[in-house]
Amino acid sequence: MLHPEPHPLEVAVLTRRFRLPNSASIQTYLAHDGYQAFRKALEMSPDGIIEEVKKSNLRGRGGAGFPTGLKWSFVPRQSPKPKYIVANADEGEPGTCKDRLLMQYDPHALIEGMLIAARAVGARAGYIYVRGEYRYLIEILDGAIEQARERGFLGRNILGSGMDFDLYTHSGAGSYECGEESALLESLEGKRGVPRLRPPFPATAGAFGCPTVLNNVETFCAVPPIVLRGGAAFAALGTPRNGGTRLFAISGHVRRPGVYELPMGFNLLRMINEVAGGVREGRKLKAVIPGGSSCPVLRAEECDLAMDFDSVARAGSMLGSGGVIVMDQTTCMVRVAARILRFYAQESCGFCVPCREGTAWLAKILARFHGGEGRAEDIGLIADIAHNILGRTFCPLGDAAAMPAAAFVEKFREEFEAHLGGKACPFEEVAAHV
Amino acid sequence: MRFSAQVESKLERLLASCPPGRKRAALVPMLLFIQDEVGAVTPEVVEEVSRRLEVTPAEIEEVASYYSMLRRRPAGRYHIQICTNISCLLMGGAELFEHACRKLGIGNHGVSEDGLFSLEEVECIGACCWAPALQVNYDFHHAVTPEAFDRLIEQLRQSSAAERRE
Numbered sequence: 001m002l003h004p005e006p007h008p009l010e011v012a013v014l015t016r017r018f019r020l021p022n023s024a025s026i027q028t029y030l031a032h033d034g035y036q037a038f039r040k041a042l043e044m045s046p047d048g049i050i051e052e053v054k055k056s057n058l059r060g061r062g063g064a065g066f067p068t069g070l071k072w073s074f075v076p077r078q079s080p081k082p083k084y085i086v087a088n089a090d091e092g093e094p095g096t097c098k099d100r101l102l103m104q105y106d107p108h109a110l111i112e113g114m115l116i117a118a119r120a121v122g123a124r125a126g127y128i129y130v131r132g133e134y135r136y137l138i139e140i141l142d143g144a145i146e147q148a149r150e151r152g153f154l155g156r157n158i159l160g161s162g163m164d165f166d167l168y169t170h171s172g173a174g175s176y177e178c179g180e181e182s183a184l185l186e187s188l189e190g191k192r193g194v195p196r197l198r199p200p201f202p203a204t205a206g207a208f209g210c211p212t213v214l215n216n217v218e219t220f221c222a223v224p225p226i227v228l229r230g231g232a233a234f235a236a237l238g239t240p241r242n243g244g245t246r247l248f249a250i251s252g253h254v255r256r257p258g259v260y261e262l263p264m265g266f267n268l269l270r271m272i273n274e275v276a277g278g279v280r281e282g283r284k285l286k287a288v289i290p291g292g293s294s295c296p297v298l299r300a301e302e303c304d305l306a307m308d309f310d311s312v313a314r315a316g317s318m319l320g321s322g323g324v325i326v327m328d329q330t331t332c333m334v335r336v337a338a339r340i341l342r343f344y345a346q347e348s349c350g351f352c353v354p355c356r357e358g359t360a361w362l363a364k365i366l367a368r369f370h371g372g373e374g375r376a377e378d379i380g381l382i383a384d385i386a387h388n389i390l391g392r393t394f395c396p397l398g399d400a401a402a403m404p405a406a407a408f409v410e411k412f413r414e415e416f417e418a419h420l421g422g423k424a425c426p427f428e429e430v431a432a433h434v
Numbered sequence: 435m436r437f438s439a440q441v442e443s444k445l446e447r448l449l450a451s452c453p454p455g456r457k458r459a460a461l462v463p464m465l466l467f468i469q470d471e472v473g474a475v476t477p478e479v480v481e482e483v484s485r486r487l488e489v490t491p492a493e494i495e496e497v498a499s500y501y502s503m504l505r506r507r508p509a510g511r512y513h514i515q516i517c518t519n520i521s522c523l524l525m526g527g528a529e530l531f532e533h534a535c536r537k538l539g540i541g542n543h544g545v546s547e548d549g550l551f552s553l554e555e556v557e558c559i560g561a562c563c564w565a566p567a568l569q570v571n572y573d574f575h576h577a578v579t580p581e582a583f584d585r586l587i588e589q590l591r592q593s594s595a596a597e598r599r600e
Contacts, residue, residue: 001564001576082453094519094558125453132466132503133515133559135572168451171463174503176557190461190489192500208453251521251562258563293520293558323562325521339523343557349500 001101003258007275011237013245014221015261018105024140026147029108035153037224041116042161044227046077049120053223055231057243062088062179062216063292063320064396065309068223074203075121075211084207085114085126086188086214090172090179092131093292094343095323098247098259099217103130103137106221107144111167113220115153116227117213118165125166127207128217129184132173141169176347180395181214183349194351195395216321218247238264242308250276252326253283265308272303272326283328287412291320293340294400296407297333317407332427333415337408338366344401355398358389362405372422379416382409435482441471445486457487461497465504473508502556510545510552512590514538515569518555521562525577530566531555533580537587550594551587 002019006012017023017032026034041049054069075083087110091099103110114126130138145167148154156164170188172178178187182196185207206212222244226234235243242264248271249259255277262271268290272278279285285300290307295318298305305315312319327336345363350356362385365378382405389402409416418426436442444467445460452459461483468479475498484491498504516534518527535541538551545552561567564576568583575586 091560092558095521095562096558097560097562097564100560127451131560132463132501133569133572136574170451170459171466173462173466173501175501187462188459189456190458190487190497192497208456208459249563251565252524257565289520323521325524325562327524331524336520336523339518340520343519346557 001259002105003256007260009266009270009275010261011245011263012261013225013234013237014102014106014109014218014247015259017109018101023105024107024144026108026144026151029106030151033224033228034108035112037227038112038115038119038153039159041119041227042159042163046120046122049116049227052227052231053120056222056226056234057231057238057241058219058222058226058234059242059309060216061218061222061246061322063093063294063318065319068215068219071203071215072117072120072213074201075213076204077122079122079211081210082125083121083123084210084212085117085121085123086184086202086207086212087114087126087128087217087220088179088181088184088214089128089130089134089137089217090175090184091134091217091321092176092179093294093321093323094340095249095251095289095292095325096321097249097251098322100134100137101247101259102217102221103134103141107141108148109221109224110141110217111144111148111153113223114167115158115165116223117215117220119163121211121213123213124164125168127168127170127188129170129172129178129188131178132171135171138169138171145169175349176343177349177395177397180397183395184214185212192349194349195397197394239306239308239311241310246307246322248307248322248324250324250326253280253328253331254278254326255280262307265306265311268298268303268305268307268324271307271324276326279326279328283330285326286329286331287327287333289323289325289327289404291318292323293325293343294318294396294404295320296403297336297411299411318403330427332370332425333408333412334366334370334419335425335427337405338363338370340404341366341401344397348397348401352394352398354389355393355395355401358385358398359401361385362401366405369416369419370425372419372424374416374419376417376420379409379413382406435478437468437471441467458489461487461489461494462501465494465498465501469504474505476506508545509554511550511594512570513552513554515554515556515559517557517559517561517565517567519558521558522566525565526579527566530568530578530580530583534583537584550591 058068059065178193183193187193202212341363345359386402386406516531
């Protein structure tokens with residue numbers, strides 16, 4: 001899955017061990033700074049660790065971009081209840097396949113990041129919630145956890161410090177919604193993945209009703225280099241308020257699709273044209289979804305853009321999970337919109353009405369449209385339904401469906417109009433002739 | 435109902451990972467690990483899990499119906515899951531799925547007559563950069579062309595026949 005060599009523009013912080021022989025083994029990890037950050041963290045105060053993470057400007061890599069240090073600081077110091085560390089390895093946002101590589105090639109970095117979080121908040125147990133489809137990664141992680149336990153990095157009285165911490169993998173069984181933090185916690189407790197009302201947030205009432213730090217895999221993997229080299233050094237790699245590097249998964253119509261580690265704020269057009277080798281032979285860029293399927297689509301002319309949370313938000317989209325989906329001129333945007341909405345309708349947990357009904361209606365109207373049976377008034381109806389979902393659902397899945405739906409009709413209205421009047425999809429023709 | 439030593443040891447480790455008094459937490463992975471061996475979440479499985487976790491059968495049915503990987507009827511020996519979500523769609527995933535239907539003579543959720551293959555159109559499996567992608571049971575196959583698909587089916591047929599001879 002890896003290209004033999006990293007791209008020269010890549011900045012390898014989280015991926016720097018990926019191409020070493022037996023990169024997943026504890027021997028390789030220990031020979032390349034492994035568990036040094038945790039040893040350092042044992043010498044630091046819990047508040048000192050959280051301060052360092054705050055200084056790094058690390059923001060959640062799952063999609064929301066919430067400042068990680070701040071999130072950790074919400075966990076109460078004193079608690080009569082046990083505290084937990086949970087890694088969200090339920091990678092499921094369409095266009096996203098980066099956590100897979102982190103767990104496959106560098107599982108100990110995830111373990112070490114979780115250990116440091118445990119030290120910072122005083123947790124004694126942790127879970128890595130892995131999507132059920134990633135069974136081979138659960139096996140890799142179980143092996144790595146076993147190695148770490150044998151070497152005294154997990155278990156009782158770790159390295160003679162008096163700290164106890166146990167870590168376990170936990171398999172999902174097929175559900176996009178379980179990537180949402182509160183639905184994930186429900187699933188971890190053996191229930192349907194229906195989201196919880198917040199507040200209270202997981203920092204105070206998370207796993208089993210106890211204070212919980214819940215972060216994405218990539219977020220935890222960024223913690224050891226932050227602690228080892230200092231938060232300021234990590235922050236300096238990125239842009240203001242957007243520290244460090246990010247693993248961008250570039251997929252779709254490019255010559256060299258792949259997962260690349262680039263500094264936060266890296267230009268999107270350069271990412272496509274230089275890093276991923278440009279749009280495939282003889283075709284022009286049409287549109288990009290910059291951060292996974294829930295992020296509003298950008299037209300080609302909107303793509304001269306710095307890829308950090310704030311810049312992409314100013315451009316009217318989201319950096320999300322860093323899944324960059326590239327579409328060339330032959331792509332039918334009605335077809336893409338229909339497929340994306342079918343996904344959200346399928347994955348809606350059905351608990352709240354605007355999401356359950358709204359996603360199903362959008363999926364139905366868009367499928368009808370692509371099938372050549374769209375009506376002129378449907379164009380307005382799609383936007384209307386989308387705006388009636390936005391901000392009215394229990395969890396972000398409703399917004400994740402409504403935002404792209406609204407963006408597709410707003411930005412590619414002419415393509416929707418070209419499907420009217422019972423005409424065949426105009427792009428089937430284009431694809432056949434390029 | 436007893437399972438193989440391998441599954442029992444997995445279940446034992448799983449239960450040990452639950453906080454005290456919270457063994458229901460094992461439910462979702464437990465159903466999946468048992469399904470791996472039994473082939474489906476059958477009524478017998480529901481009853482057995484209910485007994486072990488002290489959760490009512492109704493609650494187990496409620497959970498089992500939520501997760502897309504949990505099945506009520508066995509799939510084929512080789513369960514082929516083809517992704518047609520956005521990145522795979524752009525690279526021919528939908529056409530690959532149609533090709534697979536024709537090749538195997540079954541539709542979505544169908545099982546071939548000999549029980550060897552079953553087919554499912556799935557949502558994103560996290561292989562977007564190596565599209566179009568599919569999984570055979572838990573194994574990933576990347577950048578699958580229709581020709582590569584036909585070769586894969588042939589290989590699976592041969593390995594199944596070889597196992598039967600042994």
